[in-house]
Amino acid sequence: MEAFYEWFRWLYEATGINLTIVYDEFDRKRMISGFWTTVWLCLVCIALSIVIGVVGAWLQGSRLKWTRRGVQGFIALFRDTPPLVQIYFFYFGLGALLPRIENAYGIPEPVLTSMQWAIISLSLFAGAFNVEIFRSGIEAVPKATVEAAEALGYSRLGAYVHVVLPLAVRICLPALNNNIVNLVKTTTLAYAIAVPEMLYVSKQIWSDATNVPEMMTFLLLAYFFLVGCVVWAMARVERALKVPGIGL
Amino acid sequence: MKVLPVILRPAGPGPWRAPAITPRHGVLLALALLLSVGAAQAATGDGVLSVLATLWRWTPLLLEGFVFNIAISLIAMAMGTAAGVMLGLGLIAPNRAVRGVAWFLTQFFRNAPWLVLLFFAMFLLPFEFRFWGIVVPFPGWIKATIGFALPVMANTAEIVRGAIQSIPFGQWEAAESLAFSRRRTLWTIILPQCVKRMLPPWMNLYSLVTMATVLASVVGVTEMLTLVSEVHAAEGGRPELLAPLYGYALLCFFLYCYPIGRLTLRLERRFQVRI
Numbered sequence: 001m002e003a004f005y006e007w008f009r010w011l012y013e014a015t016g017i018n019l020t021i022v023y024d025e026f027d028r029k030r031m032i033s034g035f036w037t038t039v040w041l042c043l044v045c046i047a048l049s050i051v052i053g054v055v056g057a058w059l060q061g062s063r064l065k066w067t068r069r070g071v072q073g074f075i076a077l078f079r080d081t082p083p084l085v086q087i088y089f090f091y092f093g094l095g096a097l098l099p100r101i102e103n104a105y106g107i108p109e110p111v112l113t114s115m116q117w118a119i120i121s122l123s124l125f126a127g128a129f130n131v132e133i134f135r136s137g138i139e140a141v142p143k144a145t146v147e148a149a150e151a152l153g154y155s156r157l158g159a160y161v162h163v164v165l166p167l168a169v170r171i172c173l174p175a176l177n178n179n180i181v182n183l184v185k186t187t188t189l190a191y192a193i194a195v196p197e198m199l200y201v202s203k204q205i206w207s208d209a210t211n212v213p214e215m216m217t218f219l220l221l222a223y224f225f226l227v228g229c230v231v232w233a234m235a236r237v238e239r240a241l242k243v244p245g246i247g248l
Numbered sequence: 249m250k251v252l253p254v255i256l257r258p259a260g261p262g263p264w265r266a267p268a269i270t271p272r273h274g275v276l277l278a279l280a281l282l283l284s285v286g287a288a289q290a291a292t293g294d295g296v297l298s299v300l301a302t303l304w305r306w307t308p309l310l311l312e313g314f315v316f317n318i319a320i321s322l323i324a325m326a327m328g329t330a331a332g333v334m335l336g337l338g339l340i341a342p343n344r345a346v347r348g349v350a351w352f353l354t355q356f357f358r359n360a361p362w363l364v365l366l367f368f369a370m371f372l373l374p375f376e377f378r379f380w381g382i383v384v385p386f387p388g389w390i391k392a393t394i395g396f397a398l399p400v401m402a403n404t405a406e407i408v409r410g411a412i413q414s415i416p417f418g419q420w421e422a423a424e425s426l427a428f429s430r431r432r433t434l435w436t437i438i439l440p441q442c443v444k445r446m447l448p449p450w451m452n453l454y455s456l457v458t459m460a461t462v463l464a465s466v467v468g469v470t471e472m473l474t475l476v477s478e479v480h481a482a483e484g485g486r487p488e489l490l491a492p493l494y495g496y497a498l499l500c501f502f503l504y505c506y507p508i509g510r511l512t513l514r515l516e517r518r519f520q521v522r523i
Contacts, residue, residue, distance in 0.1 A: 073276045080505040081498045082459035084466070085473065089498060093491030185361035192466050199364065212371045220360050220368070227359050 018211040021218065027205050034201030035222065041118065041187045041197055042226070046180055048123035053130025060135050071131065078128035084189050086125060091117040091193045118190035126183040133179060137172030138164060170241055177234040181227055188223075198222060277502050281495040299492050306479045313472035314500050320389065320471070321458040324396035328457075329450070331397065332404025339409040342430075350405070357402035362460050369395030370467045389471075392464040400457055407449045411442035448516040455505045455512075462497075472497055 005023040012018045020027040060071045078086065091114060100108040112120075141164050149159040191199040199219065206215045338350030357365065373391045377384040415438050423433040465473035476493050483489055 076506070077277055077280075077498075077502070080455070080459075080509060081501045082462045084462045085494060085497050085501065088473070089491065089494035092487075093494045096487030096490050181359075185359075188361040188363040189463075191363065199361075199367075203367075216364070216368050216372065219364050220356075223361055223364060224359055 017214055018209055019214055019218075020205060020209045020211060021215075024209075027209070030201050030205065031198075034196055034198045037115075037195065038187060038197040038226070041115070041122070041190060041195070042184050042230075044119050045122045045126060045183055045187065048119065049126035049130050049179075049183060050176075052123060052127025053134045056127065056131030057134035057138060060131060061138070074124075075128045075131055078125050083122070083125045083186055084192060087118065087121045087189055087193055090121040114190075114193045115195050118187075118193060118195045122183065122186060122190070125186065126179060129179045129182075130176065133172045133175045134168065136175070137168035140171045141167045170243060173234070173238050173241070177231070177238075180234065181230055184226055184230055185223065277499055281492065281499055299489065302483055302489065303492060303496055310472060310475055310479065310496065311500075313470070313475040314497075314504075316389075317461040317464075317471050318458065318504070320393050320396065320461045320464065321454070324393045324400055324461075325454050325457055327393070328397040328400025329404050331401040333408055335401055335405035336408025336412070337434075339405055340412055354402045354405045357398045358406065360399070362396070362399055363463055363466065365398050366392060366395040366463055366467055369398065388467070389464065389469045392467060392469045396457055396460060396464075400453060403453050404450065407446050407453070408442070410449075411445040412438055414445060415441055444519050448512045448519070451508055451512040451515070455508045458505060458508075459501060462501075472500070 008019050008022040012023075021031040022028065056071050056074070059067050062068060095110055095112065095117060098111050101111055103109050145163060145167065146159055149163040154163065187197060188199045190197050191203070194200065202215045202219050206212045335350050335353060338346050339354060341347050341350065360368075369391050370388065373394065374386060375388075375391075376386050412434075419437060420433060423437050428437070461471065462473045464471050476497055480486075480489055480493055
């Protein structure tokens with residue numbers, strides 16, 4: 001391992017390509033923790049946004065007019081405003097209005113950390129898109145299929161759970177796929193409120209070592225890798241769920 | 249020109265549709281803003297200039313910033329579209345090498361996060377150019393605009409490719425049998441039909457670009473969001489002012505992007521022919 005690091009040190013001396021994240025232990029640890037922060041942020045936000053999407057799609061099909069309108073307003077609000085402003089609004093705006101609590105040393109600190117605010121605002125942002133995706137999936141299930149299920153003696157709930165939902169999930173997978181990839185890319189915005197994710201850590205490193213081009217290239221490759229993982233995983237899910245005759 | 253409706257298929261892959269948004273939601277947003285203003289006022293107590301008056305006082309400056317955002321988005325969209333159409337044509341070029349390069353560029357700029365591309369443009373482009381002794385300055389906002397134009401280019405390329413491929417192949421063959429060259433087929437038969445299909449996704453893209461322009465504040469370009477924090481500092485940095493100020497920015501963007509989304513939806517419905 002030491003020889004490997006040594007090689008990168010030699011690379012720096014020979015070519016000027018300064019990859020401190022490989023040979024410098026402090027930078028390496030920073031970058032690894034930044035990478036896992038990004039992964040963690042992505043996973044939590046994906047899970048929460050799917051939950052928001054499912055619940056929202058269910059509420060949108062409600063018989064109460066004001067519930068539907070509320071969901072519609074939520075979607076409109078989060079779709080037509082910049083995600084960065086949303087994050088600022090949550091973190092600075094709402095964060096300032098919340099009361100502060102005292103920690104063990106008696107120093108007041110905010111109730112929610114920047115990481116938690118990032119998770120909340122990013123999940124809501126992606127969730128608003130997911131609501132629409134799931135709803136359109138449910139609507140795309142042919143009415144005749146539901147009628148056929150009813151003719152076979154399914155109850156309303158039974159038809160929904162056993163017939164409509166499995167078909168809807170398969171129909172909306174491509175759109176969901178898109179949205180999740182988008183979400184992974186949007187997590188970089190957490191940089192703006194000092195969540196120590198990959199972009200933030202990279203910025204710290206290039207401020208110290210002034211190796212902007214190297215870190216930039218690394219960042220792009222790292223995000224390609226992450227997006228590639230998501231696409232690969234979603235393709236596997238799609239293949240596993242494949243039913244002949246359904247989907248594109 | 250009357251297009252045969254039978255051969256028109258929806259351009260997109262299917263289920264995604266923009267939600268029906270109505271002016272009510274703007275009203276709701278304004279109400280939310282008023283609520284936060286109320287909360288802020290309650291927190292400030294007496295003797296402080298009311299929050300609404302503060303917002304009103306700074307409106308000219310903030311709107312100036314917003315107009316700058318719009319300008320950035322328009323320029324980025326123009327540059328990105330011009331480059332993207334070329335790239336999109338490259339994606340379907342008969343030459344294998346051209347296709348490969350175009351494919352790589354498209355994937356590269358489509359899959360990188362916007363903020364990272366923005367950093368890329370800000371740090372790696374020079375701050376001035378020298379042409380035979382003449383120094384041409386290259387201010388930050390132009391670099392940021394280029395940073396936004398890159399993902400626009402890649403996305404436009406995909407839109408162009410998708411639209412061209414959605415035209416039935418029989419039209420190419422028919423044109424060939426009428427002795428049209430490839431170039432003429434493309435420019436006089438295929439592309440005019442594509443414009444209609446490309447318009448809705450292209451407008452969606454514009455809306456995305458507009459919302460992305462606030463990212464420029466992160467890399468030090470003075471636009472609306474920068475001005476918001478400056479206004480906040482000028483007002484004494486009271487934390488309870490932040491929610492109304494950012495709410496105001498949200499409202500501005502909503503009022504601008506909502507009609508675009510609405511129009512996109514209408515166009516999508518009009519151009520869509522069920523088969």
